[in-house]
Amino acid sequence: MRSWLRDHGRALRDAITRLTASPMASLLSVLVIAIALSLPVGLYLGLSQLQSFSRQLSSAPQISIFLALDGDGSDAAAIEQKLRADPEVGSYRFIARAQALSDLKRSAGMSDVLDNLKQNPLPDAFVVTTRGNRPETLERLRDEAKAWPKVGHVQLDSEWARRLDAALRFGRTAVAVLGFLLAAALVAITFNTIRLQILTRRDEIEVSKLIGATNPFIRRPFLWFGALQGLAGGVLAWIIVALAVHLLNRDLIALAALYSVSFRLAGLSLPDAGSLLGWSALLGWLGAWLSVTRHLWQIGKQ
Amino acid sequence: MARRPTQRESAPPSASPLISLSHVFKRYLGGFEALRDVSLAIESGELVLIMGHSGAGKSTLLKLMAAIERPSAGTVLISGQNVAKLRPAALPFLRRRFGIVFQDHKLLYDRSVFQNVLLPLQIAGFERRDAARRARAALDKVELLAKEKAMPITLSGGEQQRVCIARAVVHRPAVLLVDEPTGNLDEAYARNIVELFGAFHQVGVTVVIATHDRSVAEQLPARIIQLGQGRIAA
Numbered sequence: 001m002r003s004w005l006r007d008h009g010r011a012l013r014d015a016i017t018r019l020t021a022s023p024m025a026s027l028l029s030v031l032v033i034a035i036a037l038s039l040p041v042g043l044y045l046g047l048s049q050l051q052s053f054s055r056q057l058s059s060a061p062q063i064s065i066f067l068a069l070d071g072d073g074s075d076a077a078a079i080e081q082k083l084r085a086d087p088e089v090g091s092y093r094f095i096a097r098a099q100a101l102s103d104l105k106r107s108a109g110m111s112d113v114l115d116n117l118k119q120n121p122l123p124d125a126f127v128v129t130t131r132g133n134r135p136e137t138l139e140r141l142r143d144e145a146k147a148w149p150k151v152g153h154v155q156l157d158s159e160w161a162r163r164l165d166a167a168l169r170f171g172r173t174a175v176a177v178l179g180f181l182l183a184a185a186l187v188a189i190t191f192n193t194i195r196l197q198i199l200t201r202r203d204e205i206e207v208s209k210l211i212g213a214t215n216p217f218i219r220r221p222f223l224w225f226g227a228l229q230g231l232a233g234g235v236l237a238w239i240i241v242a243l244a245v246h247l248l249n250r251d252l253i254a255l256a257a258l259y260s261v262s263f264r265l266a267g268l269s270l271p272d273a274g275s276l277l278g279w280s281a282l283l284g285w286l287g288a289w290l291s292v293t294r295h296l297w298q299i300g301k302q
Numbered sequence: 303m304a305r306r307p308t309q310r311e312s313a314p315p316s317a318s319p320l321i322s323l324s325h326v327f328k329r330y331l332g333g334f335e336a337l338r339d340v341s342l343a344i345e346s347g348e349l350v351l352i353m354g355h356s357g358a359g360k361s362t363l364l365k366l367m368a369a370i371e372r373p374s375a376g377t378v379l380i381s382g383q384n385v386a387k388l389r390p391a392a393l394p395f396l397r398r399r400f401g402i403v404f405q406d407h408k409l410l411y412d413r414s415v416f417q418n419v420l421l422p423l424q425i426a427g428f429e430r431r432d433a434a435r436r437a438r439a440a441l442d443k444v445e446l447l448a449k450e451k452a453m454p455i456t457l458s459g460g461e462q463q464r465v466c467i468a469r470a471v472v473h474r475p476a477v478l479l480v481d482e483p484t485g486n487l488d489e490a491y492a493r494n495i496v497e498l499f500g501a502f503h504q505v506g507v508t509v510v511i512a513t514h515d516r517s518v519a520e521q522l523p524a525r526i527i528q529l530g531q532g533r534i535a536a
Contacts, residue, residue: 003427010424207408210370211469212398213425214391 011220015228018197018221026229029193033186033233037280038240040179045241045268047175051168053263061133062157063142065126071150076124079148083128088137092128100125123152135162183283186233190226190287197222198295205299215296222292223285230284234277242267318382319343320477320508321367326376328362328532336362338532340376344510346476349503351519352512354529360512361405363529364479367510368400369393398426401470405481407462409454415441415465416450422473440472441465444498460491467495471502478502480511484518496521 019026067075076094083092095103100122105114130137138156145154198205205218245265256263268276321344328337336359344350344367352360365371366378369385378385380396388396401422409418419440423433441447444464454462463483470478480499484492496518503509503522511518519526528535 003429006429007424007427203408204410204412207410208421208425209394210368210397210402210404210408211422211425212394212396212400214394217394217425 007217007220008224011224014221015224018225019228019232026232029189029229030232030236032189033230033280033284034236034240036182036185036189037233037237037276038244040175040182041237041268041276042241042244043171043175043178045245045272046265047168047171049265051165051172054164054168061129061138063128063130063138063145064155064157065128065145065148065151066153066155067124068150068152069123071124071152075150076126079126079145079151082148083126086141088130088132088141090129090131092126095125095127097122097124183279186230186280186283187287187290190229190284191291193229194222194226194288194291195295197225198292202299205296209300218296219289219292223288226288226291227281227285230287231277231281233284234280237280238268238273238276318379320346320348320381321510322379323363323366323373324377324379326366326373326378328359328366328371329374336532337366337373340532340534342527342534344508346508347503347506348508349500349522349524350508350510351522351524351526352510352529353514353516353519353526354512354535355514358529359532360514360529361481364402364481364510364512367477368402368479369396394425398422398473399476401473401475401478403463403466403470403478403480403483405485407454407466409462409465409469411453411455413453414450415446415452415454415457418454418465419450419468419472422469426473428473437468437472440468443471444468460487460495463487463495464498467498471507475507477508477510480509480513482513483511484513484515489517492517493521 065079067079080092080094083089097120101114101120104122128141130141142154142156145151208218245267249264253262253264322342324341326337326340327335329335340359340363352363354360362371366373366385367380369378369380369388372378372386380399383396385396410421416437419437420433423436428436438447438450441450444467446461446464446468449457449461454465457465470480478499483495483499487495492515499509499511500522511522511524
């Protein structure tokens with residue numbers, strides 16, 4: 001056990017020596033790995049935050065039931081009765097047309113336009129939420145309400161949010177596919193750098209085998225090399241994503257302000273960053289393992 | 303069940319010879335027959351010279367003894383173990399019982415003399431300080447301690463060979479296999495080197511030297527195995 005640890009120490013030192021011996025080549029490999037990693041990680045970051053933003057907007061999907069303009073108080077009372085009778089209705093709120101108009105007037109820039117109107121164009125309305133917010137309930141209620149007398153228009157407010165959500169799901173799948181491809185690229189990059197390493201260290205491998213080195217002994221420095229190179233790529237990808245978030249945020253905050261929402265990208269959370277580093281090291285290790293196993297087998301055959 | 307020999311194990315536990323070959327043939331790809339029906343036994347502690355012209359099969363014989371190559375026919379037993387039946391994973395542990403002085407030295411030119419000699423100890427898993435001490439002792443024995451930091455490429459042919467000898471003995475192998483030690487050395491230097499092998503034999507190491515050089519036979523009190531065209535002649 002102690003000699004096992006000792007040999008890992010040797011292999012690790014060896015790998016670090018090799019990485020720093022040709023800094024330019026190492027840097028380029030690490031940079032390629034970092035770019036391959038930062039693309040899916042950056043997109044994932046943006047999408048997941050957009051998703052939580054959209055969830056927050058549609059946290060309580062509402063149904064707005066607009067009465068026909070010729071409807072009156074008794075029609076509203078009839079609808080209210082129906083809402084109260086429905087066991088799945090959570091809460092409802094009546095907004096009289098006069099109140100709706102004054103609410104709208106309070107919005108900036110609208111009062112001039114509205115003052116010129118001869119009569120109030122807005123209908124009476126109910127804003128309804130359901131228990132459990134299940135899409136089937138919401139859709140059933142929407143369809144029923146459409147058939148009620150003196151109902152002008154029924155709108156499911158969460159619909160645009162659900163469309164956004166579906167679009168984001170599509171985006172996430174695309175990111176997952178991209179991430180998988182670029183992970184394979186990372187493995188391929190490591191496979192190739194290790195292949196070059198093995199070619200230049202062929203003499204060492206052959207002599208070591210002749211004087212009694214086991215395959216794990218020969219493999220270890222290469223595995224550490226692959227894992228360290230992957231890890232360095234992960235760290236650099238983290239930095240790239242952090243810089244990109246910093247740069248994008250300036251413009252993004254301004255853009256969001258135009259839509260009077262506050263939205264900004266946060267950097268990678270610590271658990272996410274941890275899993276980025278873990279995966280990059282693991283994939284580097286995997287590429288090295290594939291490469292060294294294949295090439296040791298080739299050397300052994302001769 | 304193959305037994306895993308450890309690196310400092312010397313005498314075999316059984317009465318079987320250290321190395322024994324029976325009816326061994328070695329045919330290379332292309333049909334060249336390097337060894338034909340060779341049978342021999344080497345006891346622990348022996349000093350053996352394998353003599354013969356170049357192409358007589360001396361190097362092949364050494365490679366079979368060190369389990370670097372496998373016979374085309376016949377059996378090679380090392381301490382009673384059939385090399386052909388050994389698991390691949392057990393082979394490295396068998397090889398650690400040998401120290402090999404290669405004809406072409408096989409030094410690693412990307413590291414110092416000291417690092418070259420250290421390699422077998424790293425492979426065997428020695429502790430770092432212990433390994434460094436042993437490596438220096440081995441370099442001292444071949445009188446190259448002063449050049450431990452030198453790169454092998456800067457050394458003369460004779461010095462490179464002595465580095466190779468230091469690397470071969472540093473882990474105290476039970477058997478020292480030497481391929482053409484005096485190949486391109488001047489006479490005085492060659493005598494010096496051969497004396498060194500005599501000294502290792504004196505302290506109990508089994509030494510097998512393959513050479514075409516008759517003066518080696520005059521210098522050492524060795525059993526001589528004459529090889530000619532792949533057969534044992536005498």
